[in-house]
Amino acid sequence: MNFKINEAIELLERTPETLSHLLVGLSPGWLTCNEGDNTWNVLEVVTHLIEGEKVNWIPRINIILTKGASYTFPPFDRFSHLKNKEEKNIEQLLLEFKQCREESLLTLKNKLKTITDFEQTALHPEFGPVRLRELLSTWAVHDLTHITQITRIMAKRYKEDVGPWKNYLGILK
């Protein structure tokens, strides 16, 4: 096991600024391309990250801390951000993500003052018992997953443009 709460927080703190430096000011083509039918573009990925801050991570941490081992998380709709979409640009989305993440981490750090047991659990609707440290690790890896997704979506825009180098670039497969 590699999980340490301070090291997980290091990642969670960095994601909004990392995405801002990668994405703000890019031409629309980079932000609206996707990987094909029923795949997300960059704007949709960032909207999904915002949803997670609002309805997933802190609410589930709260359930573990306050309801305990026999309580089941409400399911998280991973596609909810595709419904009732407001038209926001990348600057607006990343500002909202940054604010939501700051609030989440402030809440988490306050809770950490009294958390002594990262092994405590609640029930996941599919997996059964899940531990607090598993949820926190997943939150950090979920960020990394979506940074990866964003760079892969953008890379694939040049899938044909790279010509024969396609064979060297596993990201395009």
Added chain:
Amino acid sequence: MNFKINEAIELLERTPETLSHLLVGLSPGWLTCNEGDNTWNVLEVVTHLIEGEKVNWIPRINIILTKGASYTFPPFDRFSHLKNKEEKNIEQLLLEFKQCREESLLTLKNKLKTITDFEQTALHPEFGPVRLRELLSTWAVHDLTHITQITRIMAKRYKEDVGPWKNYLGILK
């Protein structure tokens, strides 16, 4: 074809700052972990990006522009950064990458004042004729590939820590 030189430059300009915001200040465990035997850690990936600036991208652009269609690129040793390693920390490496990239883009922008034909070619040692626009597209996708690699390396550090969520996180496979 999606390639536009200004849009490719948008990506190339952003990579050093994006990596700095992701990586500077992280605990050593994030920077020195790898994906197993004969795989790179984050420091090695950044060192590889620096090598590319020094011996690959601009030198090959120069060959296309000055030597032309019958000239073969010298091969690029993708593992050269693993030999004669100096011990540099992530701040030093990212500063060097930033400086090399700024120099590369200054050189490129100067050349662009007189480039009218992005279809001109030179010979790749394996692929045969490759076009200037393919080389420039590859440079941008190569950046995205290595951002992806870095986030994947870090994610895998928590492969076991995420518990049953592993099934939802394709990056860990």
